[in-house]
Amino acid sequence: MVLEDRKLLEKIKELSGIDLSVCMQCGICSGSCPAVDQMDITPRMMVRLIQLGREKEVLDSKAMWICLSCFTCYARCPREIDFAKLGEALRQVRLRKGLDYIRISEIPEEEFKKLPQIALVSCFRKFTS
Amino acid sequence: MKIPYYPGCTLKTSAKNLEVSALESAKVLGVELVELPRWNCCGAVFSMATDDLIHQLAPIRNLIRVQEMNEKGIVENENRVVVLCSMCFNTLKRSNMFVKEDKERLEKINNFLSDTEEPYQGNIEVIHFLELLKNDIGFDRVAEKVKKPLKNLKIAPYYGCLLLRPEEIAIDNPQSPKVLENLLEALGATVVDTQFKTRCCGSYQTVNRKELVAELAYDILNQVKISGADCVVTSCPLCMFNLDTRQEEVKKAHPEFKTIPVFYFTQLMALAFDLGESFYRFDLNYVNPKPLLSEKIF
Amino acid sequence: MEKTLEEKTSERFLDIMERIKESNKSVTTGIDEKEIKHWVTIYIMGKAYKVPADLTLMQAMEFAGYRFIRGAGCRAGFCGACATIYRKKGEYKLRTALACQTRVEDGMYLVQIPFAPAEKPVYNLDKEGGGLDVVFKHFPEVARCVSCNTCTKACPQTLEVMDCIQAILRGDFKFAAENSFDCIQCGLCSIRCPAEIIHYHLFQMVRRIHGKFGVPPEPNLEKRIKEIEEGKFNEEFEKLLKLSPEELKEIYRKREIKLD
Numbered sequence: 001m002v003l004e005d006r007k008l009l010e011k012i013k014e015l016s017g018i019d020l021s022v023c024m025q026c027g028i029c030s031g032s033c034p035a036v037d038q039m040d041i042t043p044r045m046m047v048r049l050i051q052l053g054r055e056k057e058v059l060d061s062k063a064m065w066i067c068l069s070c071f072t073c074y075a076r077c078p079r080e081i082d083f084a085k086l087g088e089a090l091r092q093v094r095l096r097k098g099l100d101y102i103r104i105s106e107i108p109e110e111e112f113k114k115l116p117q118i119a120l121v122s123c124f125r126k127f128t129s
Numbered sequence: 130m131k132i133p134y135y136p137g138c139t140l141k142t143s144a145k146n147l148e149v150s151a152l153e154s155a156k157v158l159g160v161e162l163v164e165l166p167r168w169n170c171c172g173a174v175f176s177m178a179t180d181d182l183i184h185q186l187a188p189i190r191n192l193i194r195v196q197e198m199n200e201k202g203i204v205e206n207e208n209r210v211v212v213l214c215s216m217c218f219n220t221l222k223r224s225n226m227f228v229k230e231d232k233e234r235l236e237k238i239n240n241f242l243s244d245t246e247e248p249y250q251g252n253i254e255v256i257h258f259l260e261l262l263k264n265d266i267g268f269d270r271v272a273e274k275v276k277k278p279l280k281n282l283k284i285a286p287y288y289g290c291l292l293l294r295p296e297e298i299a300i301d302n303p304q305s306p307k308v309l310e311n312l313l314e315a316l317g318a319t320v321v322d323t324q325f326k327t328r329c330c331g332s333y334q335t336v337n338r339k340e341l342v343a344e345l346a347y348d349i350l351n352q353v354k355i356s357g358a359d360c361v362v363t364s365c366p367l368c369m370f371n372l373d374t375r376q377e378e379v380k381k382a383h384p385e386f387k388t389i390p391v392f393y394f395t396q397l398m399a400l401a402f403d404l405g406e407s408f409y410r411f412d413l414n415y416v417n418p419k420p421l422l423s424e425k426i427f
Numbered sequence: 428m429e430k431t432l433e434e435k436t437s438e439r440f441l442d443i444m445e446r447i448k449e450s451n452k453s454v455t456t457g458i459d460e461k462e463i464k465h466w467v468t469i470y471i472m473g474k475a476y477k478v479p480a481d482l483t484l485m486q487a488m489e490f491a492g493y494r495f496i497r498g499a500g501c502r503a504g505f506c507g508a509c510a511t512i513y514r515k516k517g518e519y520k521l522r523t524a525l526a527c528q529t530r531v532e533d534g535m536y537l538v539q540i541p542f543a544p545a546e547k548p549v550y551n552l553d554k555e556g557g558g559l560d561v562v563f564k565h566f567p568e569v570a571r572c573v574s575c576n577t578c579t580k581a582c583p584q585t586l587e588v589m590d591c592i593q594a595i596l597r598g599d600f601k602f603a604a605e606n607s608f609d610c611i612q613c614g615l616c617s618i619r620c621p622a623e624i625i626h627y628h629l630f631q632m633v634r635r636i637h638g639k640f641g642v643p644p645e646p647n648l649e650k651r652i653k654e655i656e657e658g659k660f661n662e663e664f665e666k667l668l669k670l671s672p673e674e675l676k677e678i679y680r681k682r683e684i685k686l687d
Contacts, residue, residue, distance in 0.1 A: 017179045034329045034345055038338075066341070069174060070329035071294035075303055082295070088177040102337055104567045112564040114374060115336060117138040117596055118216055118367045120563065120570040122173035123333040125184070128571065141597040142559055169574040169593040183621070187574035245576060 016089035029073035039063040064090045095129035102127045133210040134162035137217040144366035146410035151395035153408045165194045175223040188224035192253040215365035219291035222255040268315040276403040278317025281425040285358035289368040316401040321358035325349045330371040343378035360390040374415040390418035467533040484526035498541030504528040507611030513537035523615045543614025545625040557640035571622035578616035604637035
């Protein structure tokens with residue numbers, strides 16, 4: 001692995017605090033995820049790619065931004081991997097560089113008439129830095 | 130019994146129906162929910178990055194307010210704070226656990242806040258209103274206060290995610306929760322179990338991916354209808370928005386879809402306790418529940 | 428006789444020397460430098476200057492030779508133009524102040540923030556209304572507040588800035604409007620905010636909304652506007668417009684103040 005790659009892997013491990021080596025690729029996470037249909041890489045794939053040192057592909061994917069933070073993956077994982085924390089770490093790696101996922105200015109005006117504060121606050125916390 | 134109560138931003142505006150029905154129902158049961166003075170927005174989601182302390186400030190500040198309420202005698206020896214909104218509950222509880230499990234974190238946060246706040250001692254407990262009903266009040270007492278049992282109403286309880294996951298904060302068994310069912314039975318209603326009662330409604334994706342939310346809501350509401358229920362009950366303002374207000378988007382994607390009313394569990398409590406229109410605030414529900422209610426109850 | 432070039436040059440030279448000597452007197456206090464007993468050293472944008480100890484930051488900067496063309500206004504602590512960020516000797520704490528209202532201290536490291544950048548928002552409350560959605564439409568970033576309280580700590584008017592933001596988040600415009608009333612729009616809170624909220628524009632909008640939709644209409648004002656529109660005062664105005672300045676002065680002197 002290139003030094004840069006190793007640093008990235010370390011960063012993800014540090015931010016999430018989880019050990020990905022225990023994943024046995026059973027796929028329950030992908031099976032439980034309500035949003036998996038929309039993802040380009042499934043949760044199980046994400047872990048495998050990171051294990052193989054290909055975390056750049058994961059970081060460039062849109063899968064972690066479709067995550068609903070519902071924790072179903074964590075609840076079902078037989079190895080008790082807190083996958084939601086991994087998703088958060090991946091998002092933070094990009095967000096902390098100032099690479100926001102959404103541009104707030106692109107939210108259509110009419111939406112603000114309906115959206116409650118809870119939706120805006122949680123969305124901005126997850127997608128902006 | 131007086132107990133500190135944390136509302137959360139949305140309960141003061143579009144989820145006012147959740148607040149008024151809850152506060153008045155609690156009064157009937159002998160509980161006064163005393164709002165925290167000078168509370169602030171909790172942040173709605175728990176920040177899971179292990180090094181993140183700034184996003185814990187908002188929840189911890191609120192817990193300090195509970196401490197202050199005890200010190201000033203607004204409540205007596207009450208270290209618990211009751212939350213109505215599932216997201217606020219999840220955030221406050223997880224944040225509390227996060228700072229308590231590592232002394233250094235708590236110290237850093239207290240140092241940062243020391244300009245204006247007293248230190249957080251780590252003694253506050255965060256509970257959800259349903260836990261208060263189950264443990265402190267008891268469903269028997271709830272049943273006693275029912276004046277108009279919701280006899281003909283078939284209700285599907287919907288828990289959503291954040292009351293039951295992750296397991297460390299769950300208010301009930303995450304795989305087969307029973308607390309909403311028990312409450313609804315105490316109110317005299319017929320409970321209908323559905324497959325997707327703990328499946329995510331789409332949460333914050335409703336801001337810029339409302340088609341995804343429309344699909345998730347459709348799946349959930351469809352299951353509710355297939356199971357034979359007339360309506361759904363929930364606890365979270367975001368679930369309410371996604372399952373209720375977003376039915377407009379569901380109809381766009383599935384024109385044959387017929388709308389179905391969604392309630393907060395406290396609205397049904399207020400209804401069963403016969404507290405009067407001003408405490409139901411059905412005007413804030415997107416899908417008008419009055420036709421269903423006049424057909425089944427009144 | 429026409430002066431020679433040399434004579435003109437030396438005249439000009441003497442003139443300049445005189446002016447330099449004149450300007451060695453403190454610009455604002457008019458004291459001669461030699462009479463000053465107590466001096467302090469302050470660092471303006473990193474460069475050290477010896478200034479008299481009893482001056483305000485603004486006076487000290489002008490004494491040091493800086494000339495304000497932006498970042499100075501009323502010089503009375505009201506306009507918010509002279510926002511300053513500084514550190515004291517030996518401290519890490521970042522402090523804020525108004526340059527016209529704060530005295531120098533030995534070892535101060537300071538910089539001016541004449542403007543906190545933000546586009547002026549354009550809105551029409553008649554058309555858009557005064558609900559929380561209107562505020563979110565123009566200032567969605569208010570939902571990013573993390574309750575860190577940095578804004579309150581930065582405010583030179585000691586306003587409860589974070590509480591105002593939180594009040595807005597839950598739709599309590601009355602609280603926000605009343606408690607942000609003394610805001611002088613210096614922008615120090617906005618510069619330091621991690622959520623990049625533009626407090627002064629946000630509060631201005633909320634005060635306008637509250638004034639328009641929240642506060643009950645003033646019946647006497649409405650009555651008077653109606654009277655004006657109906658032309659009740661037209662005749663009197665016509666009369667006044669025809670008078671000379673002396674006649675106007677006379678009427679003004681003899682005016683009767685009625686208390687209804």
